[in-house]
Amino acid sequence: MRATFMYGAGDVRVETVPDPVLRQPTDALVRVVTSCICGSDLHPYHSMPAGETRPMGHEFIGVVEETGSQVSTVKRGDLVIAPFAWSDGTCEFCREGLQTSCLHGGFWARDGIGGGQAEAVRVPLADGTLVKAPVGEDSDLLPGLLTLSDVYGTGFHAAKCANVGPGDAVVVVGDGAVGLMAVLSASRLGAEQIILMGRHKDRTDLGREFGATDVVAERGEEGIAKVRELTGGRGARKVLEAVGHLPAYEQAIGVVRPGGVVSRVGVPQYDTAPVGFTSLFGPNITLTGGPAPARAYIEQLMPAVLDGTVQPGKVFDRAIGLEQTPDGYRAMDDREALKVLIRL
Template identity: 50%
Template sequence: MRATTIHAPFDVRLSEVPDPVIVDPTDAVIKIVAGCICGSDLWSYRGENKIKPGSRIGHEYVGIVEEVGADVRTVKPGDFVVTPFVASDGTCPNCLAGYQSVCQHIVGIGSDRADGGQGEYAKVPYADGTLVATPEVPDDKLIPSLLTLSDVMGTGWHAARSARVKAGDTVVVVGDGAVGLCGVLAAVRMGAEKVVALSRHESRQKLAKSFGATHIIAERGDDAKTAVLELTDGVGADAVLECVGTDQSFRTAFDIARAGATVGFVGVPHGVEVPIRRMFSKNVGLAGGVAPVRAYLPELMTAVLAGEIEPGRVFDQQLPLAEVAEGYLAMHDRRAIKTLLWP
């Protein structure tokens, strides 16, 4: 079968790899219906994260269950499933507490132990603790939105949950990538009154607005702070969603948070120095981390199937799997917000 492999910075290829087989009785093999490229894949693509040349990449996919191990109970061949970006046993104390992304037996999708999602098939461990099936095989037009539940929509949701967004809030979303845009959608759905997207890119501004953002701020740094304070009578935002992960974006997030607010963070932190003295003096909290998308999947799947949210609109590029290299380049060049790959 064919799957995407990464060999060096800016070198991803569609390669011939062995077909996956069930090894453990809790494994499942999925025929991938759609996969996609994540902003965090770009860290490896650009050479900013260390890679093992030739390894598989991609941790977001949906598909049809092809085969299951003897112990798998909750999914069966023929089911359409969403695979979260990490596999979790579903039974450890962290999973039971709703933090499957900190499972004591966590396995990253797209690692040595769980095939990547930019290919034709994938084996996933801990099928019962990981996969969530739709009640029936969904209409093709729902597939992009279901695919976002494997990562970006659940991650944006986690940012909003971590920031404790509540009805009537003024929420600022830092970051206009797919996660930030899903964060806008999440904040709107949680009843925020004003949802402010920080974005300088017209296509992303448009999508943010169509997701329910009430305000767009194109400025950055101190100017963004000034704009948010103007919008909030000098008080600051009730909740801030940090969806980037850089020191600059963290500084902005804390600058615009009001006293008692929480910054919900989901961007993998790179070189971030947390402004602890500012947190202390302003009583601004910080919460979040690797999103337990498995915990949010049932609720968000119901919303997608009911047509209440359409996070799949973050995919502004769809390519056949054979053109995966172009997908990476388009996202790296910021020509695409997010690229869906059809095997």
Template identity: 70%
Template structure:
């Protein structure tokens, strides 16, 4: 079969690799019908050393079940399924608390940490299939496929940012970052009833989509100038919640600058730093909370799915390019150079 392999920073190839096969009785083998490139895939694209490669890529996928292990009880051949970016049994004590990204099962992991598997491929072995995979009530050629694919990561991640911020109707929210996750955070803040949603981003095609998703204002400025602009839009107070969807230190400093006293900073951008100010001069002084983390998207799929099926939301609009596997290396370049927002892959 064919799969995407990253050898080092900037070096992405599509190669023939050994076929994925069942290894454990709790596995399922899935033929992938839709996948995509994630903004977080660009982190290793910038920084991976040759010593850390080659690595199979991709953690967002929809596909058809081709084979199941002897212990798989809820799935059968022919089921169309979506896979979250984290493997989980969905029954341990932490999964029952909707923390599937912290599942206690020894096989639980993020897709990027499972050797010889990845979603940017023709097929994949899914560990803990009963807990991880969710059946979809549509055909594989459904026009809803782009939106359904967002359930694997970006929609659930944006929603996690909003939920962890405990957004309530009438509140003011700042979203930092106009990538796919930031736009999903805008959509999620709107869904939870935020009245004022300020999107900090400088790519007009993306911020225009953010306005469609619910942003009431766009701030293109960064740093102190951007902070001043948000403060101006909020009567000097800042916003009740800041959803940080970038993961770099300047974005965190921006969040500190625009959050309201008593507010919350919710981070879902994968942090590219180890330390951040949290002491008296930053969070402590004004009773500001820090929340967020890897999104347990498995917990939100059943909640968000009906809104996609009935057309209440259309998160699949974040996909602005489509390719087959041969086009994946170019897709990485296009996303890295901001020519594409998010690339859909149809193997």
């Protein structure tokens, strides 16, 4: 089969590798129908040392081709959504809805498991991981359903961790796909004011469509001052940080009001950040967030995607074939594309 690998910063290749096979009775083999490139894939694209090799991709929808003898929830021919972490669905953390901390789970493209930017994937712990979608592989809803594997669930996790609810004023830092999904999620949860901090008009226009009431293009102290002006001088109670770089974190700290919450879902690209008296402790600010347990949210978010109430698939602004995946990375890195869909 064909699969995508990264060989160092900026070096993405599609190569021929052996087909995956069942190894455990709890495995399933899934033929990938559609996948995508994540903003977090750009982190190794910028910094991965030369000489390393890793399979790529952690978001995919596919058709079950074969199952192990202990798999009971999906069968051959089912169209399934794979969240970005695989999990058993039975351990204490899975039962608490924290599948990213599953005692027996893991993540695609690690631990000997292939990536989703490929023609097929071996899915461990299929019963706990895969979610059947009630559509065919030719459905127009596939882009929206694909967002449930990561980006929509991650944006929803940001809003949920911040306890966004009716009447809230919310700031979303970042106009990438996750930030836009955080806007959509905050709107769905009833937020009254949603300020999107982003400076790419095509993206912030989509953010307005998803529910943003205000857009702040300024950054740094100027951006912080603008947000505070829009929030009566005090800042917002709920701030969702969807970037992962230190300036975004500092911006989030700058716009949250005393007693508020900063919810981070952007994968941090820093090891230290202000958490002391003047940043978090003194004003009683709560810091929360983390890797989204997307599996916990798929069934909750899917109905509105199926009936067209929400259209999160609009974050995909370019579609390519698997062989063009290196071009997709370049397009996202050059800000020529927001999020690239891969059709197989």
